[in-house]
Amino acid sequence: MNRQAQSAILFVLGAALLHAGLTDLYLRYVKAGLRPLVLAAGVVLIVTAVATAWYEWRADAKRKEHHGEQPQEEGAHHEGAHHERAHEEGAHEEGAHVHREPRVSWLLVLPLFALILVAPPALGSYSAMRTGTALQQAYGYQKLPASGPLRLGLADYAGRAVYEHGKGLTGRPITVTGFVALDHSGAPYLVRMALNCCAADAQPVKIGLTGQVPPVLKPDGWLQVTGTYTAKRTKDAVNGGPIPYLQVTAAKPVPTPSDPYDETWNN
Amino acid sequence: MAVTKAPPQPRDTGEELRPQSPPAPSPAPSRAPDAETRRLDSPLALTLLMLLVVLCQGPIRAALGAPVMQSWMTVFVAVLVQALPFLVLGVLLSAAIAVFVPPSFFARALPSNPVLAVPVAGVAGAVLPGCECASVPVAGALVRRGVTPAAALAFLLSAPAVNPIVLTATAVAFPRNPEMVVARLVGSLLVACAMGWLWLRLGRADLIKAPARHAYEGQGKGAAFWGSVRHDVVHAGGFLVVGAMAAATLKAVVPQTWLRTAAENPVIAVLALAGLAVVLSICSEADAFVAASLTQFSLTARLTFLVVGPMIDLKLFAMQTGTFGRAFALRFAPATLALAIVGSVLTGWVLL
Numbered sequence: 001m002n003r004q005a006q007s008a009i010l011f012v013l014g015a016a017l018l019h020a021g022l023t024d025l026y027l028r029y030v031k032a033g034l035r036p037l038v039l040a041a042g043v044v045l046i047v048t049a050v051a052t053a054w055y056e057w058r059a060d061a062k063r064k065e066h067h068g069e070q071p072q073e074e075g076a077h078h079e080g081a082h083h084e085r086a087h088e089e090g091a092h093e094e095g096a097h098v099h100r101e102p103r104v105s106w107l108l109v110l111p112l113f114a115l116i117l118v119a120p121p122a123l124g125s126y127s128a129m130r131t132g133t134a135l136q137q138a139y140g141y142q143k144l145p146a147s148g149p150l151r152l153g154l155a156d157y158a159g160r161a162v163y164e165h166g167k168g169l170t171g172r173p174i175t176v177t178g179f180v181a182l183d184h185s186g187a188p189y190l191v192r193m194a195l196n197c198c199a200a201d202a203q204p205v206k207i208g209l210t211g212q213v214p215p216v217l218k219p220d221g222w223l224q225v226t227g228t229y230t231a232k233r234t235k236d237a238v239n240g241g242p243i244p245y246l247q248v249t250a251a252k253p254v255p256t257p258s259d260p261y262d263e264t265w266n267n
Numbered sequence: 268m269a270v271t272k273a274p275p276q277p278r279d280t281g282e283e284l285r286p287q288s289p290p291a292p293s294p295a296p297s298r299a300p301d302a303e304t305r306r307l308d309s310p311l312a313l314t315l316l317m318l319l320v321v322l323c324q325g326p327i328r329a330a331l332g333a334p335v336m337q338s339w340m341t342v343f344v345a346v347l348v349q350a351l352p353f354l355v356l357g358v359l360l361s362a363a364i365a366v367f368v369p370p371s372f373f374a375r376a377l378p379s380n381p382v383l384a385v386p387v388a389g390v391a392g393a394v395l396p397g398c399e400c401a402s403v404p405v406a407g408a409l410v411r412r413g414v415t416p417a418a419a420l421a422f423l424l425s426a427p428a429v430n431p432i433v434l435t436a437t438a439v440a441f442p443r444n445p446e447m448v449v450a451r452l453v454g455s456l457l458v459a460c461a462m463g464w465l466w467l468r469l470g471r472a473d474l475i476k477a478p479a480r481h482a483y484e485g486q487g488k489g490a491a492f493w494g495s496v497r498h499d500v501v502h503a504g505g506f507l508v509v510g511a512m513a514a515a516t517l518k519a520v521v522p523q524t525w526l527r528t529a530a531e532n533p534v535i536a537v538l539a540l541a542g543l544a545v546v547l548s549i550c551s552e553a554d555a556f557v558a559a560s561l562t563q564f565s566l567t568a569r570l571t572f573l574v575v576g577p578m579i580d581l582k583l584f585a586m587q588t589g590t591f592g593r594a595f596a597l598r599f600a601p602a603t604l605a606l607a608i609v610g611s612v613l614t615g616w617v618l619l
Contacts, residue, residue: 005309006501013351013504020348029345037352044355048500051493104505104589109316111347111508117324118331120341126334130522134560139442196436196556199345200514201549203560238524239563 001105007052009108014045016115027259028122030198122260123202125181125219128191132239134203137163149173149226154192155205155262161229161244169229176207176246177224177254180217183237188217190225190246195261202261208234211248222257226250335519343515346582349550350400350507355500357401361408362495366488370413381415385463388418389456392426399427399551399577400507400586404499407590416475421463424603427551427577428455437573440555444566446618447555447573454574454614458607465602476592506589510582514548517581521546530563540568541608544576551577567615574611579603 001009020026021038030038114120135158144150150169152160154176160169178190181204188209193202211227225248232245320327331340377384395402406423410416427433434448441447529539540561549557554576558569579600588596 001309001313001501003497005313006497008310008313010497010500017348017351026348029341029348034349034352037356038348041352041355044359044496045500048493048496051489052497055490055493104509105501107505107508108501109313111344111511113320113327114340114344115348117320118328118340120331120337120344123338123341124334127338127519132527136560136562196440197550197552198349200342200349200518200547201554201557203557239527241562 001103003052003056006105007049007056009105009112010045010052011049012112012116013108014042014049016112017042017045020115024258025119027261028120028199031195031261031263032259034197121220122256123193123199124179125191127202128179128181128189128193128204128206129183130238131204133158133206133236133241133243134194135159135162135205135241135243144168147172149175151175153262153264154178154190154207155194155264157246158205158207158244161207162233162242166229166231171228173226173249174228174246175224175226177222177257178207179220179222181206182217182219188213189243190223192262193260195263199261205262206236206243208232208243208245209248210245212250213248214251222254223251224254339515339519342518343511346511346514346548347507350511350582351504353550354400354404354503354507357404358496358499358503360395360401361404361499362492364405364408364412365495366492368412373409373412373414377414377418381417381467382464384415384418385421385467386456386460388414389421389425389459389463390429392422392424392459393429393431395426395430399580399583400503402426403583403586403590404503407499410475410591416470416472417463417466420466420599421459424462424578425455425459428452428459428574433551433555433577436552437555440559447566447570450570450614450618451573453618454570454611455577457614458574458578458603458610461606461610462603465606474592474595474598476590476595502589503586506585507582510548510580510585513581513585514546517546526561527563530561530568533565533568536564536568537571537608537612540564540572541575541604544572545580545604547576548580548582549576566619567612570615570619571608571611574614575604575607578607
């Protein structure tokens with residue numbers, strides 16, 4: 001891959017990062033806090049692309065000029081350009097035998113296609129059911145309002161249900177949001193993937209659904225579920241982690257939230 | 268002056284490795300036309316490839332619709348989007364070192380005795396805030412700047428594990444076990460220095476790929492800086508893609524139930540988590556949280572995960588191959604893995 005092609009790749013890659021960072025797209029892959037870094041990386045890549053193209057163009061122009069006046073050149077002032085090129089290409093040649101920069105750089109088109117054309121969705125039920133629940137006891141749980149309906153994060157509900165034995169939850173309508181995942185037997189779970197840095201380290205927190213569960217559930221569909229605390233528990237088939245249940249009274253489909261991951265661990 | 272014309276033939280094959288292109292008989296006149304034709308092919312190929320993929324995007328999307336493929340792609344893209352900013356940071360730093368910092372600076376900053384330079388470089392790793400993707404290009408630049416390879420390697424291994432960001436993340440992930448932070452710091456420094464000293468005893472200069480790169484002298488500083496940035500991003504980026512593909516494949520394919528069985532035997536547990544660290548290739552800023560969630564494993568096994576991960580994983584191996592050469596990476600990686608396991612077990616035994 002020569003420098004113009006490299007410059008093109010860098011430019012598109014930078015643009016793709018900027019696009020991902022300026023929309024909510026990046027939230028499917030990394031934590032919200034990485035946004036400034038993603039944007040900065042996009043800008044640097046674009047600047048690099050422009051700089052590469054500019055130096056390439058200038059070197060080209062100098063060389064053309066150089067060849068244009070071939071007869072009387074070999075003189076003083078063009079030498080710099082020629083020298084520079086000779087140096088660079090010579091070095092490249094040497095290096096090429098060892099590390100073949102050009103070939104491996106073609107692989108950079110793969111993330112471009114993946115990010116621009118496909119833009120894969122955030123991790124869903126497939127990964128969730130292959131990975132054990134990552135529910136962990138929190139440092140402490142914030143005090144809940146004394147009465148009335150509650151709206152809790154899925155991991156928050158699960159933590160309170162398992163480690164606080166539902167203290168303060170009993171008998172109150174509780175609303176949680178997550179996506180649907182079904183296990184081998186078809187039993188429904190509501191899941192939220194918790195994320196620390198990027199989707200490669202995302203891990204699910206699961207709660208089981210019982211009670212008036214909608215008859216047809218589509219895996220990966222997002223649901224807002226209202227229900228009450230129940231002491232029912234199960235163990236995750238993958239890692240034996242605790243999975244609490246929610247006694248469902250109502251469920252309605254909701255659109256995928258702009259940040260599909262639970263990032264409470266990052267704070 | 269004569270230098271301009273002196274090294275003519277070999278460079279005519281230019282950037283692309285094209286054995287079929289005939290060696291230019293006389294340098295100057297043939298250069299321009301040859302360069303012109305060569306110039307056409309990769310941008311042209313790139314454009315055609317892009318067009319083709321855009322035209323075929325329907326079938327491509329359908330083929331990628333299966334849940335396995337989707338989760339593969341998500342992890343693949345996620346590893347790259349997460350790693351690229353740190354790679355870019357590392358590349359900028361390494362370009363700055365290569366262009367603006369004179370080699371004499373390192374000669375003064377590091378002890379001249381390599382045995383002492385190793386631990387100093389290892390501790391200096393704490394100043395590079397970021398994850399392992401940043402440390403590879405910086406270590407490469409250090410070697411090219413004449414830093415003794417043993418010290419640069421100690422820096423390469425320690426920097427991703429001992430910097431304040433990573434240690435803070437570890438403290439947050441293990442709120443009940445603050446000793447994990449100390450153990451991680453001590454274990455990582457220990458292994459990094461051990462590898463540096465090991466390199467002093469056994470390493471040979473020819474194993475590290477010669478710094479056959481742009482000779483920056485003779486160019487403007489701007490051209491040299493951006494040339495270095497371009498080269499490193501395109502180059503290390505390509506290897507990063509290889510690593511991300513490997514990590515995504517293993518994450519999407521290897522069932523996690525295996526881990527549960529592995530956790531029961533203390534020896535297998537350590538080895539399993541070492542293997543997992545290599546395979547998952549998680550950023551060192553995030554691995555503590557994953558380790559914390561592996562509750563079925565002993566603290567020592569999880570310490571192994573934290574020490575091994577930033578030092579050697581699939582992504583790093585691919586990037587080290589790119590920066591230091593295959594012969595180096597094939598020897599360095601297994602040695603690092605073995606020492607990291609031993610070092611973390613020892614540290615865990617004493618501290619945890």
